[in-house]
Amino acid sequence: MWANGCWHKLGAMPEHREPAAERRSDRTRAAILRAARQHFTAQGYERTTIRAIAADADIDPSMVIRYFGTKERLFDAALTVDLRLPDLTAVAPGDVPAVLVRHFLNRWEGDPTDDALLMVLRSAVTNDRAAERAREIFGVQVAPALAAVIGPEAAGRRAGLVSAQLLGLALTRYLLRLPTVTALTPDEVVATLAPAIRETLGLGG
Amino acid sequence: MWANGCWHKLGAMPEHREPAAERRSDRTRAAILRAARQHFTAQGYERTTIRAIAADADIDPSMVIRYFGTKERLFDAALTVDLRLPDLTAVAPGDVPAVLVRHFLNRWEGDPTDDALLMVLRSAVTNDRAAERAREIFGVQVAPALAAVIGPEAAGRRAGLVSAQLLGLALTRYLLRLPTVTALTPDEVVATLAPAIRETLGLGG
DNA sequence: GCACGATGTCAACAGACGTTGGCCAACAGC
DNA sequence: GCTGTTGGCCAACGTCTGTTGACATCGTGC
Known part of the structure; x- marks a missing residue:
């Protein structure tokens, strides 16, 4: 059970790293999010499949679940909307x-x-x-x-x-x-x- | 293969029937359509299942296919929209x-x-x-x-x-x-x- | 060297889905 | 009586889905 969507950020982490250190998982995470947004935008929630997202991000479908726990939580994570309205x-x-x-x-x-x-x-x-x-x-x-x-x-x-x-x-x-x-x-x-x-x-x- | 959606209206039919004769299938057909419209309206095409429509119409899911051939054709049949715009x-x-x-x-x-x-x-x-x-x-x-x-x-x-x-x-x-x-x-x-x-x-x- | 966490692959599960085909009960016409 | 059509149920198929768990690999710390 992955109660939170970022288990791999918990636990022992090298202390001497710079705070801005980029883990390899960050790129994967970003790739998943990008592919997910693309599919959710083009076809809506129901018609996009985790398998298709994974294929677009060039990883295994199970990784999507490992990173985000659930399709619904992935959707939540992808749902960041900033309209950037002018003043x-x-x-x-x-x-x-x-x-x-x-x-x-x-x-x-x-x-x-x-x-x-x-x-x-x-x-x-x-x-x-x-x-x-x-x-x-x-x-x-x-x-x-x-x-x-x-x-x-x-x-x-x-x-x-x-x-x-x-x-x-x-x-x-x-x-x-x-x-x-x-x-x-x-x-x-x-x-x-x-x-x-x-x-x-x-x-x- | 049911190339058309109304196979049971073809073939030999009692000639002495009045043209307005109501077959038992007409009521079933109408029940399916009513349940289908309800579900399609409430949840959209992807999320409504033939099984749920059949349950609402109190018949077997296979009957829906027999009457309409395909989920997509059922959707087509349900999609009659008359806005009844005034003059x-x-x-x-x-x-x-x-x-x-x-x-x-x-x-x-x-x-x-x-x-x-x-x-x-x-x-x-x-x-x-x-x-x-x-x-x-x-x-x-x-x-x-x-x-x-x-x-x-x-x-x-x-x-x-x-x-x-x-x-x-x-x-x-x-x-x-x-x-x-x-x-x-x-x-x-x-x-x-x-x-x-x-x-x-x-x-x- | 070794150990260990972080990443990733693979195969499979269980459930839901649309769809199919076979069988059964009426009922009418002969 | 028998025969054929109509209307319906049932069990199953094949496929796709989200999800899981076991196993390999990489990379760093000691």
Whole structure:
């Protein structure tokens, strides 16, 4: 039983090592995480197999279990999402919607198969743990950022629907691939969606 | 090999039967479909098992295969989605956004575990066939309805993003259950989201 | 040299899955 | 009566899954 996911870090360890010493296991661990994120993002939690992750990381499937204990705990470890939201208080309130939409488009356009938010989204629809993580991301990263712009009370009523619009964009453009949405250029998306989000934020004329 | 999903309807059939005669198999078939829709809606394609569907329909798992040939074909058969969109040309253009939002809220509020659109949505994120069906629903039901209001060229640029907003609402309120979105009353959702969709449609001031 | 922990490989387990084919009970037509 | 179709149950197959435990190898400390 591996009650914790890092048994190999416990026990006697050479004391004279530098704190930044890199163990060989660190690279393996990182390789597993990278392969896991890729598969979870592309296919969601249920359809990715530990065997496929191990094959991508060029190791034995049992090593995945040794390092992370369980598929579910591996998923937990892979589920680190930092939206890297810009400081919205530094932009004019009227520009916030456009900045937001542009920010997410920039994240996604590069490599949609390697974005943590899309990973969570793809799994959260059928996986409770992922859904909880999505709620946490919203509560910790999105809601406060919007509250700083429109105030806490307004954010309580409007921030959720702003997220709904941004997630709806991710959903239709990258997951469902609705042709009418994928056909738009990033500029067109910003031009059409920013005014709508401005309305949702209550900044409209 | 059951090349078609309705072998028991082929072959010799009593000629003196009324055309509306109900075979015993019709009820079984319907029971399977009902149980299948329930499971597909609640858990998506991958996580629902034929065995669970059969248990709910009170029959043997092998019967599901006999009636539908394959899990995938059963999914296809269950995937009938009629959005029952109202005639948008009968309402004032300015009211279209509110009517739309209200329409979908009415559909979903009753029993979110029994709505075909949520079924497609939950599966389409990881299942190509379901995603294709989602695109088809959009192309056949949503896009034309919006084109009738704002014209075909405008719809080509804007209808997709309107769908994104409505699907984003379904996603955050019923699938992810973002607290800030589930806390809103239907009236509040309409009040906040309708102006945004009006902007997206290009009907804004 | 030796010992020992850290890494890794291999083979297998037990359970679940979709799917198959054989057998059985009705029931209608002859 | 017999025959054939319809509707259903049962046991099993083969495959894939997450997971386990036994065994080899590397590398460092003594």
